[in-house]
Amino acid sequence: MSILLRPQLPMEDLSLLTLTMAAVVREGIKEYLGVETQIKWPNDILHNGRKIAGILTEVKGDMDSVDYVVVGMGINCNNNVAEELKQKATSLKTIWGKEININHLLMAITQKLEYYFHSFLNREVSEVLNINRKYSYLIGKEIEIANIKGIEKGMVVDISSDGSLIIQQENNIKKVVSGDVSLSNTYTSLSKN
Structure with a gap:
């Protein structure tokens, strides 16, 4: 899933966008499935150390302003993970034990996006930082x-x-x-x- 965003911010204010999107995906999965995940700074979502999602951001603009940001979120929903990747990756279907309704998952993620992106635009990022810290896969390692x-x-x-x-x-x-x-x-x- 890709989302086009047009934040009216200078380029230097985008440093927390990827962490914001990681919180969005993590909290959306939690909301819909009740599944606890970890965030591997800055852009991966893991379950028990295995990747279930990745986030990429592409920014268009100059040093003074942002024209737009494309955020891509790749989530392993109903796919079967290749045998050689099972130590490093998994899918929500494997974790939850049944097919995922992708539309319902996207609705949960979209609701979290509205909330956290609004906070990001208002520079109210303490909750996003707390989520990234609390569910960090890396802190202490x-x-x-x-x-x-x-x-x-x-x-x-x-x-x-x-x-x-x-x-x-x-x-x-x-x-x-x-x-x-x-x-x-x-x-x-x-x-x-």
Whole structure:
């Protein structure tokens, strides 16, 4: 599902849009199915560590203003997940145990979109940030971030008020604004010491 949005905002105010849309999808699924999911910053929705949805945003405009934003939400509803992907992905049908009425799911998501997007436009994003923090798949975990600087590692400690990921590295705390995030292969639980 794709949605065309025309927020009357400067480009720098869009940093929280993807997190807003993650909250929309997460809360829409919860509303319709009662299924608890996690948000993998900034744009994936997971159930027990397996991906069920992804969100992409494409912005058209310049540094001063936004012409439009296209938000694409890909949700694994009634599909059967290929055997080789079952460790990483699942579908709502698999989780819920029966076919999903896609129209009802879209209505639930649309209702959440109206509420959270209105809040976003009014710069009232504390609820969106709280949802992203409360249902974060990454907070408290060691991660690796691939970005233009290479691969960085750290433990996720929070999501900042501007939507950045806050990570604790060996001797400092750092804000991450973008990058491909994965759980670190070097993660060891404190209980294993």
